[in-house]
Amino acid sequence: MNRRAVTASWPEREALHAWLREARGELTFVQLAKRSAEAGRLVSERTLRRALEVRLPKEETVRAYAGAWGKWASAKNTRGEAGQAASGSAFEARGLELLSLAVSAAPAGPAPSWPPPTYVPGRIGKWTSLTKALKHIHEEAGQPSARRLAASPKAAGRLSKSTIRNILNGKHPTFEQLAALLEVYGASPKTTSGMLAAYRRIVAVPEPPAVSLCDVAGRAESEREARLVQEETRLRYRGIGPEAELDWYEEQVRDGKEAEWQRLERWVDSLSDEELAALNQQAAAAAGRDLRGELIKARDRLGEASGTPPAS
Secondary structure, three states, rough: OOOHHHOOOOOOOHHHHHHHHHOOOOOHHHHHHHHHHHHHOOHHHHHHHHOOOOOOOOHHHHHHHHHHHHHHHHHHHHOOHHHHHHHHHHHHHHHHHHHHHHHOOOOOOOOOOOOOOOOOOOOOOOOOHHHHHHHHHHHHHHOHHHHHOOOOOOHHHOOOOHHHHHHHHHOOOOHHHHHHHHHHOOOOHHHHHHHHHHHHHHHOOOOOOOOOOOHHHHHHHHHHHHHHHHHHHHHHHHOOOOOOOHHHHHHHHHHHHHHHHHHHHHHHHHHOOOHHHHHHHHHHHHOOOOOHHHHHHHHHHHHHHHHHOOOO
16 A cells, blocks of 8 residues: 555544445456446546545445446346346445445544635626636635645545546536535635525526527528628629629710710711612722611620610
């Protein structure tokens, strides 16, 4: 046994150790860990070993011993299934009772070397606020290490250093863990009542999810509408939509072309048939041009650019 693991003993603790040795039987700690895992109690070999050496074990360790004993009793098959289940439950209940008695009768150790916190929290309603309040209490106590807190007699069988560290880092504690941690700190009655009242408020009114289903549906609808607007804008920019919009420069170009087309149309319409035929003959002789045809094509191109149907 490690010398550092040697601690004071008392009758209730000896009774608990006797129960642990009975549950272990002749198994090695490796075999004990394997059987407890088969029973659904995942506890490491090191934790099972330390239950008989150092501080009082935690409840899950006692249940792991009971689970290993239950696998042994099942292997012997001396009772029916119902009798085995009842026997295993009674054996586990006995171990938990001995643990409770050992914790209650544990001799008071030396007073903690940190000052007792007196910070009284306000009306806390969120986990993040509860964690901040715990950190404030931790600072007021002089920031003792998790190892020192877990070594306190009041933490025996209730809190480990990893549990304390996780709670201070934001992990949600159980009500029993929070009460035990406040007791380990030596918090004042007002501090303890304020923190436990905050815990009850948080658990009674759980925090809403970060994104509700209504928010998801509303966001999806907004995104759909945004995509439709974006597509409509793109089509208008390309001159495809029925309400194609142009910027200022494009409007000026379009208006200039339309004015030129109207001027040409008025000039051509003012010509007589003989004059128009003579001009067409001259244009055809020069470069094969058709003034009326060019006018119609220009009007059609202008209509396409402005989104209006071509002339029939």
